[in-house]
Amino acid sequence: MTDLYKNILRFILFTFAQSLIFNNLEIGFGIHLMVQPLFVMLLPFEIGVFSLMSLAFVLGAIIDIFSNTYGLYASSLLMMAFFRPIIFKFYSPREGYDPIKEPSIIDMGGRWFFFVYGYLLLIHHFWYFFIEIFRIDQILFILQKTVLSFIFSYLLSILLQIFLMKKSKAN
Numbered sequence: 001m002t003d004l005y006k007n008i009l010r011f012i013l014f015t016f017a018q019s020l021i022f023n024n025l026e027i028g029f030g031i032h033l034m035v036q037p038l039f040v041m042l043l044p045f046e047i048g049v050f051s052l053m054s055l056a057f058v059l060g061a062i063i064d065i066f067s068n069t070y071g072l073y074a075s076s077l078l079m080m081a082f083f084r085p086i087i088f089k090f091y092s093p094r095e096g097y098d099p100i101k102e103p104s105i106i107d108m109g110g111r112w113f114f115f116v117y118g119y120l121l122l123i124h125h126f127w128y129f130f131i132e133i134f135r136i137d138q139i140l141f142i143l144q145k146t147v148l149s150f151i152f153s154y155l156l157s158i159l160l161q162i163f164l165m166k167k168s169k170a171n
Contacts, residue, residue, distance in 0.1 A: 004043060013058060014039040018073075019066035021072055030145035031152050036063060036073065037124045038157045041117050042104055044098040049085060056081035076128035080120050091116050105161050118154065125150050 014036050020090050036129040045056075060074030067073065088103070091112060101107035105118070129145045 006097060007043065009041055010042065011059060013057070014028045015062050015066075019063050022065075023067050027152070028070055029148055030141070032145065033156055034125070034149065034153045035079055035156060035160065036060070036077065037121055037153070038117075038160065040077055041085065041120060041157075043090070044099070044102060052081045052084065052111055053078060072128055072132055074105070075131055077125050079127040080124040083123050084120060087119050089115055104165055106165050117157065120147070120152055121150055121157075125153070 002068070018034065018036045019153045022035060025033055027033070033050060043052060043055065056077040057074050060077035061071075063069075063073040064071055088097075102114075105113040105117075109115075126142070129142045129149070133142055133145075139144060
């Protein structure tokens, strides 16, 4: 399967999974599972900034339409897409990124993925909950929702990669 078709399929799957499944889960304690940042993370290394920002905006806008969230997903995915090249450059290997590989835990290793995706997901979640609540006197509640949602979304992202991507690598 070519990269274009794989990314189109991921776009559709992440859109529907977030809109129809994860937005309807009520876990409690302010936990909100989000898998759509993984789509932005898994885009190829050599993607241009304009394409990256455009895809992040379109994905977020479609999820916002389904979820009736008025731009929360679009703005938080745009924030993540903005910081992605910066963090990728900071954590790039000495020899540079291999264009054959993708920025996944399987191709890049756990340590690289832990830091890079961890920072990007924290940026995404903090921005999402900050814009959602938009009150500075609620900063502790924003941080609580950010940290708890980060932990569960991060673990879910790792599980999705392990189960879905290993199967596709075997084919």
